[in-house]
Amino acid sequence: MELLVPTVSDIVFKYSWSIQNYKKTVAKNSLIDSSSFDLNVNGIHSSWNLSIRFWKGPEGKRITNPVVLCLNMLNCSVEEVEQAKIRFQFAVYNANINHWEYCHVSRTILELKSTSDIISLGYRDLSIVDRHIKKTGEVMVMVKIQIIQCESERHSLSQDMAKLLKHPRAADTKLICAGMSNEEIPVHASVIAARSDVLADMIVPVVMENNGEMNYRYVLELPELSRDITEELLRYIYSDHVDNLDTLVSQLLSAAERYRLQGLKELCERNLIETLTPENVASLLLIADEFSCDALKRASLAYCEENAMSINKSFAWKIMEQVNPELFNEVCEAGMGSSRSSNIDDSELT
Structure with a gap:
């Protein structure tokens, strides 16, 4: 295990797993597990391992390529239950050019508590071909893990602003999105205008209306955006965070460019660079x-x-x-x- 980035809050660990006689090992074993390794950061003590599992074909026969590479937390010990973001990335070593080939970065949110139960954090289909097998028959796989504690974010401005989006009692603007569906989301003109001059120019006043639930002074129409993209865009505007960047990065990058949201654009760029x-x-x-x-x-x-x-x-x-x-x-x-x-x-x- 190797410490890559020695920062106070976000520490990235790297664990490399050497699988000897890979072809014979895969052919003979239905379950392959690495040795366990420990991560100790900011009061969180945990043990992990990598494992290889196999899919079955239509006739029930085990498929040996691609394999399923899994990341598992074997146990955890914390003083208090807390929420954390887990960020991890698999890689396989290219023996022909002496270079790691990285898979996409994966993220998940986990409630950390003291437990001895095995938790599978995620997996990735991985094709092992000739360029990955050394002359000795060895294959090297690797995982980078980052545990980002959320405690420091509680009661922060971004967290409180996110709550404002969830409880829009004081909203004065009706945002309309999703094309012909005309889905409505209540938002706050002052927040939107402060974050994007383009969106600010698109906010137009409306006649005061009372539908028994909400009074709107303005309307903002974004028919070209789906509901999912609009919600992530608003999450960034209100809190500087995006929850589903991995799956929506291309659409969010387009929106960031269109509405001149430079911070969101930089988030998207960093995400794409990692992939x-x-x-x-x-x-x-x-x-x-x-x-x-x-x-x-x-x-x-x-x-x-x-x-x-x-x-x-x-x-x-x-x-x-x-x-x-x-x-x-x-x-x-x-x-x-x-x-x-x-x-x-x-x-x-x-």
């Missing part, structure tokens, strides 16, 4: 260019340079070459190899 893989780097470069995400673009170009040998010329590269040749040439110059062609037939674009 860079050989398969999606071309798509993320196109997103970075479309929304002027400088940090994401720099990270993606650096990723291309560092991982040139493992990046395949996918359909997204052909799209880039056709619709954004300047970006394509910039990537090639960053070290994507001597070939300046995506090597995909133009007919595939149809």
Whole structure:
């Protein structure tokens, strides 16, 4: 176990698991568990392990590739029950280029309490192929874990503002979203206007109406946004937090750019940078260019340079070459190899 970021509040741990004679181990064992490892941070004492489990095919036969890599908390000891955010990321070692291949970052919220019950925090399908197997037959997998305690956030401005969104008795604005559904959310004009000058200009006065429940002085129409996206956008506007960034990041990035919410845009960029893989780097470069995400673009170009040998010329590269040749040439110059062609037939674009 290795301490990566020695900060006071957010400490990231790294645990690497070496699986010897991987092919034979997987073939002979239906349950594979790593040794346990301990995390002790800010009064939280816990033990963890990694495990490999297997899916079954339609005929009930065990599938050995991909495997299911699981993160488990074996036990926990705390003085008082408290809520915490758990952030983790799996990786598998590429033995051909001596580089870790990272999976997407996962997040969950867990009520931490003293227990000896095993809790599975999450899993990821993981394909183990020849490039991951060393000449000795060994395979290396790894997990990064971050426990973020929520106690310090209680009674903070962001927490109290989030409560204001949940209890909108003083709301003076009717936000209408979700297209033809015309779903309504009560909000506060002063909060919205303070966070976005674009949204401020979209708030218009209405004739005072009394439906027996709520009086509105203003209306804000966002028909292009779904209810889910609108709720996450409001959560950020009121509290600087987003709960479902992993699943809604592309839509939220678009909204952040449209309504000039720079802080939300930076959150989205950081999230996308964490998900860079050989398969999606071309798509993320196109997103970075479309929304002027400088940090994401720099990270993606650096990723291309560092991982040139493992990046395949996918359909997204052909799209880039056709619709954004300047970006394509910039990537090639960053070290994507001597070939300046995506090597995909133009007919595939149809």
